[in-house]
Amino acid sequence: MKWLGILGLVALSECLVMIPLTKIKTMRETLREKNLLTNFLEKNTDGRSQNVARDPKLSLHPLRNYLDVSVLGGWHSTAPPGTHKVFNPHLSTTFRLPGQPVDLIYGSGRVFGVLGCDTVRIGNLVDVVQPFALIRSQFGMQHAPFDGILGLGYPSLAIRGTTPIFDNLKRRGLISQPVFAFYLSTRKENGSMVMFGGLEPSYHKGELQWIPVSQPHYWQITMSRITMNGLNLGCLHGCQAIVDTGTSFLVGPSRMITIIRRLISARPVGHEYVVTCRYVTRLPTIVFTINGNNYSVPPEAYIRKNLQGVCLSSFAGGTENMSRSETWILGDVFLRLYFSVYDRGNNRVGLAPAV
Missing domain, CATH: 2.40.70.10 (Acid Proteases)
Structure with missing residues (x-):
């Protein structure tokens, strides 16, 4: 066996x-x-x-x-x-x-x-x-x-x-x-790294911004606002966000994800959502406000091109099934832009722009 x-x-x-x-x-x-x-x-x-x-x-x-x-x-x-x-x-x-x-x-x-x-x-x-x-x-x-x-x-x-x-x-x-x-490097192959017992500061720019863990289960934090093109996308009274390297996409409540897909003109093709590749640079940036700091995710990060040259959205719904309160998951799309530190000693998450 x-x-x-x-x-x-x-x-x-x-x-x-x-x-x-x-x-x-x-x-x-x-x-x-x-x-x-x-x-x-x-x-x-x-x-x-x-x-x-x-x-x-x-x-x-x-x-x-x-x-x-x-x-x-x-x-x-x-x-x-x-x-x-x-x-x-x-x-x-x-x-x-x-x-x-x-x-x-x-x-x-x-x-x-x-x-x-x-x-x-x-x-x-x-x-x-x-x-x-x-x-x-x-x-x-x-x-x-x-x-x-x-x-x-x-x-x-x-x-x-x-x-x-x-x-x-x-x-x-x-x-x-x-x-x-x-x-998590944005390069095609090598360069990404996970560190245990400390961190190497050369992998990030500026100072780490620390965010308290709100519930010690997942690496869960409180988020205050989500905007795209100046439009508030849920999280009107604060919401929860899980920082998770085990999730690839940006995941949120299905109703909010439907609005985002409309804003970026993503159309369903089978089980995925497709955008026109030549318009990617014109799409809006999504901004997550966490502990008083804005974390921007531009379209070049949340749109991925597959091996066939098709441009696909990296937003997914379904978090309403895991919690009664509004919850988002900040997966690898987010974490390729921001170096992340997970501090069990102080129950906090640190974020800084990745190099």
Whole structure:
């Protein structure tokens, strides 16, 4: 039986763990090339994930949609999609199998397996008895180009009774500071970086602006206003925003996203929204006001051109399904523009323009 371990591989620099991230072809692009995208989207929707959220034994991440994940840490496999490097627990003398079943549900699929524990090495840092999920079967993620998922949210998001790897590193004093940071390069291939235990200031311009975490679950903060072309787009009395490298797009309430699509003249084509490429530079900038500072996202950032030369919108709806209050997700479209720091010691997020 093959097992797929949810782990990440990293490299160590002195006093600071820095992991190069490599840009890859996304699962969406792979499915589109094989003419499988429409069928996949019809079978794997956010609504399907919502319908099974009642069982307390399930770990539900309905907005964790890995269709558009385009960076990997450490290394990535050049094997065809659907084949993965696997972890064989029988070859490890330190592996332990608690046997707790694991059922993880994402917006783009679902995985089943069991909980295991083993020694995890990050460079020359050693984290012993680290829990992780061993995946025996999966649905909807067979075309994923990555071998596993490394979660960096708060412990309340972890599988019940387990401690996430970042918390173990912090608790055991293996990192100098309880922070991690992301730099997502706008270059086509290499250049992106994730940092553990500190940050490298050469990756951002100006001073970091710190924002308190409003709810320690996701990396969730309070946002005061969203505007485009001078028009207020929701968030009239303040709203919540989740800063999330695991989400590719800018995600908000469906009603607000519909208004944005009208403002940028995006038209539906299948399950995606298309704009005319030659008009991209004329489209309005969207501005997120957070803790008194404006964070602009120009059209060149929120419109992406696929391999076929079609210009697609990077706005998605659906957050009304995850919270009663107005909630937005600032994904990689936003984070390619702004270097981000996640400070667990002070429960805050730092943002500064990326270099």
